[in-house]
Amino acid sequence: MKRILVIEGSPRVGNTSTVTDWVLAGLGRGVKTDRLRASELDIHGCRECLECEKSKKSAGCGQSDDMLELYDKMVDADLTIFTTPVFCWGATAQLKAVLDRSFALFTGEDLLKGNRWALVITAGGDHYDGADLIVAMFKNVCRFIGIKYSGQHVVAECPSGARLRRDKDIEKQARAFGRELRRNLAGK
Numbered sequence: 001m002k003r004i005l006v007i008e009g010s011p012r013v014g015n016t017s018t019v020t021d022w023v024l025a026g027l028g029r030g031v032k033t034d035r036l037r038a039s040e041l042d043i044h045g046c047r048e049c050l051e052c053e054k055s056k057k058s059a060g061c062g063q064s065d066d067m068l069e070l071y072d073k074m075v076d077a078d079l080t081i082f083t084t085p086v087f088c089w090g091a092t093a094q095l096k097a098v099l100d101r102s103f104a105l106f107t108g109e110d111l112l113k114g115n116r117w118a119l120v121i122t123a124g125g126d127h128y129d130g131a132d133l134i135v136a137m138f139k140n141v142c143r144f145i146g147i148k149y150s151g152q153h154v155v156a157e158c159p160s161g162a163r164l165r166r167d168k169d170i171e172k173q174a175r176a177f178g179r180e181l182r183r184n185l186a187g188k
């Protein structure tokens with residue numbers, strides 16, 4: 001069974017979680033999904049101690065917080081879906097901390113080999129109010145580590161709360177992205 005890891009970046013259960021629910025519904029059953037909220041974990045920023053560069057077979061991070069468990073989950077996942085609202089033209093600080101700390105996996109020997117990464121983003125503005133920059137960041141990271149980037153689902157000018165939950169078009173598109181990820185995984 002394929003393992004899906006979802007790392008949610010929003011500090012609240014809001015728009016991005018709603019869209020993520022639909023993406024996961026589109027992905028369907030028969031996958032093992034582990035869904036975590038970065039804001040509920042104790043994950044500190046990277047201190048650049050570069051301890052990680054000394055160990056090639058594991059993350060070898062110099063800090064000991066909830067990221068240690070997340071490293072194992074990231075290594076084991078077939079697909080990791082990062083989700084975030086756009087905050088000031090970037091990902092949330094909570095998700096950026098996860099990404100920066102993931103550097104400890106990039107310095108190892110193919111620790112993420114075979115993994116795929118994808119993105120779910122909601123934005124108050126249009127695609128060029130920061131969502132584009134988050135996509136560029138993740139594409140570049142995937143290229144740097146040599147893993148497949150499986151694409152992104154961006155809901156720009158995203159309505160909030162009940163207005164979003166009632167929006168059948170946004171739901172349909174999010175489910176379609178989930179199905180696309182599923183096909184993508186099957187073709188692995």
Ligand SMILES: Cc1cc2nc3c(=O)[nH]c(=O)nc-3n(C[C@H](O)[C@H](O)[C@H](O)COP(=O)(O)O)c2cc1C
Nearest residue numbers: 010014015016085086087088089122123124125129
């Ligand atoms: C602190 C903050 C900064 C934001 N900055 C941006 C931004 O730079 N560009 C944008 O398109 N939307 C921005 N937004 C709007 C959010 O991305 C949008 O409302 C999103 O859907 C919220 O998702 P959530 O409910 O999952 O947190 C910002 C919202 C907040 C609270």
